[in-house]
Amino acid sequence: MASNHHRNLLLPVDNPTLPVWQTNPHPLHDHRSTEELPETCDVLIIGAGFAGVATVYNLVNGEDIGGTSELSVVILEARGACSGATGRNGGHVRPDHFGTIPTYAKRFGLKAAEEFAEYEIANFHAIKKLVRQQKIDCDLVVTRTCTAFTNQRTLDKYKPNYEMLAGLPYMDDFQFVIGEAAESISGVKGALACSSYTAASVFPYKFIMHLLDSALNTGHVNLQTHTPVIGISKAPDGTLVVKTERGFIHTKKVIHANNGYVAGLLPEYKHSIIPCKGICSHITVPEEKVAPLLTNSYIIATTDNGMDYLIPRPDGSIIVGGASHMFRADKHQWYNNTDDSILIEAVKDYYDGYMQRTFQGWEDSGAKVKELWTGVMGYSYDSLPHVGDVPERLNQMILAGFNGHGMPVIWLAAKGVAEMIRKGTAFEDVGLPKIMKTTMDRILAAKNGPEGGDIL
Incomplete structure (x- = not known):
């Protein structure tokens, strides 16, 4: 189970309230693909919510992403699969034309705001297409x-x-x-x-668990629930060593997809994602x-x-x-x-x-x-998600900070992150809104600005 022994690491509590979506847990909710942790993998994803699962799905199932080599992927979750924000949300797949879009227009110009609005609409259509093509039982309306x-x-x-x-x-x-x-x-x-x-509206837990099941069925993904990450360090050979309460995993790349908890392992985001x-x-x-x-x-x-x-x-x-x-x-x-x-x-x-x-x-x-x-x-300081390579941390990426609005944003962002990994494509070339890119300037603006930014 997730432990509270490392509360300074911003870990989830053990005994969350029960959302209606999880009153009938999926068979994979507490799943571990292997009894012991694998020793190595190509990509390790922290967080089994929408961001983590959509990324792993696109890494191993994304037909239009390409890449010739098969990747081994481990996904670690501190509690049960999809037990965080995704498994607790309101089921809205609703592009937000008039919440943050006008704010983006004032800060970055109307063209950038339009790009983000069109991006959310594209996410909506992509999810609708995915659910229908894959015949996902998730009450999409x-x-x-x-x-x-x-x-x-x-x-x-x-x-x-x-x-x-x-x-x-x-x-x-x-x-x-x-x-x-x-x-x-x-x-x-x-x-x-x-x-x-x-x-649209959706049964979010069913949607994510279907994608997770599909990814696991490829044979290239190892899911380890109730395995909180408590540290990341560099090995002499240049790989990353991920420390958990159950042991260590060596990996070539880490993706931080644990949303509100990212600052536990990336303290530079303490003011950027609250x-x-x-x-x-x-x-x-x-x-x-x-x-x-x-x-x-x-x-x-x-x-x-x-x-x-x-x-x-x-x-x-x-x-x-x-x-x-x-x-x-x-x-x-x-x-x-x-x-x-x-x-x-x-x-x-x-x-x-x-x-x-x-x-x-x-x-x-x-x-x-x-x-x-x-x-x-x-919630992010500037109301924008943080996506892409973590500044000054080689081979670590982030996909987090969705401001309670992840359903219309995450799918294509995760697909973009998967493409960056599979093909080595730069953030600027995967079709994501430029203002979503995580940068040191954004991190410093949150650190040096008034407490709470857009949140308070």
């Missing part, structure tokens, strides 16, 4: 995602962003309604405006009750800088998370906090009666919280 504004100040802040981006090609898919019609269109009580565009807790719920309706059908997924802007996210499940239940406005001021509960065994006190009762008070027609639905859990995300 392609739908519209609706942002409902119930707060005038938030709406006033949002409108200039819409106007800034309105001329971009991807906005052809976008609808924006202001006024009385917003409440009836969205179904959200008190909605002053609503927007919508194409997105572990931040979030909370999520599973709401069900009693069999004898009838509730209105929800087909959209949602972002609901409730207060100044406050929002909830929601997806309807195929079984009629609802996943709702967010509510950071309720606990943002209590930093110790969430900021730089890796204890996902404890609920966030300030918001643990927030979801009681949520559907009844938020959506029209749900007043007598009897909807109630069935499961409630927390998760640890990796």
Whole structure:
């Protein structure tokens, strides 16, 4: 099991809250491919969430990446497979046109912002194509995602962003309604405006575990769960020595795909990627009750800088998370906090009666919280993921810092990292947005800037 003996290394706790996705664990959840650790491998990946699993999948299954040699890959996970942020998220595969994209436009120019927005849309289409081609049983539902504004100040802040981006090609898919019609269109009580565009929802744990199973079936991947990494050093022959509580592995390359925990082994990222807790719920309706059908997924802007996210499940239940406005001021509960065994006190009762008070027609639905859990995300200082070669650390790469928004970002980033490894391609030549590249300048900006950056 993951140990707490090395808490300075930012390791996951042993006893996390149980998300609804993992109430029926996959056979590979606690899997170890071999009883003992392999002595060597070509590539070692730390973290068996979306970033780590998508990378290993593309390394051994990526038909369009190329490369002639077969790689031996070891993937190490401190707890069970997909037990971190990916296995605890809200199931949204939702490109975020109006969260960080306007920020990128102001900082890097409209062209860079458009590149990132188009990249997220491409991720959405790539995941949809992958699920359908591989016939992955993961409840993928392609739908519209609706942002409902119930707060005038938030709406006033949002409108200039819409106007800034309105001329971009991807906005052809976008609808924006202001006024009385917003409440009836969205179904959200008190909605002053609503927007919508194409997105999807998914059963994230099933999706990742299918990819992991597929990678293991190639015979080139060794999975070792409950094996936290506690150190990395250089061997005299130039290889890297990865230290775990169960022994050592020599490898040619290490990929840090452990998101909010990366600073434990890469202390230079202490200010760049901060572990931040979030909370999520599973709401069900009693069999004898009838509730209105929800087909959209949602972002609901409730207060100044406050929002909830929601997806309807195929079984009629609802996943709702967010509510950071309720606990943002209590930093110790969430900021730089890796204890996902404890609920966030300030918001643990927030979801009681949520559907009844938020959506029209749900007043007598009897909807109630069935499961409630927390998760640890990796929030970056500048709201951008860190992808590529770790500066000044030869043969170490990073794929982390997804700001609670990894589902629409990670797949193509992992594919790019796999191509860099298989073909020796430079970051600039794998088709990823340039602003995602991890650099010493970004690391130093986080170290020398005000605490928290975009997070606080």
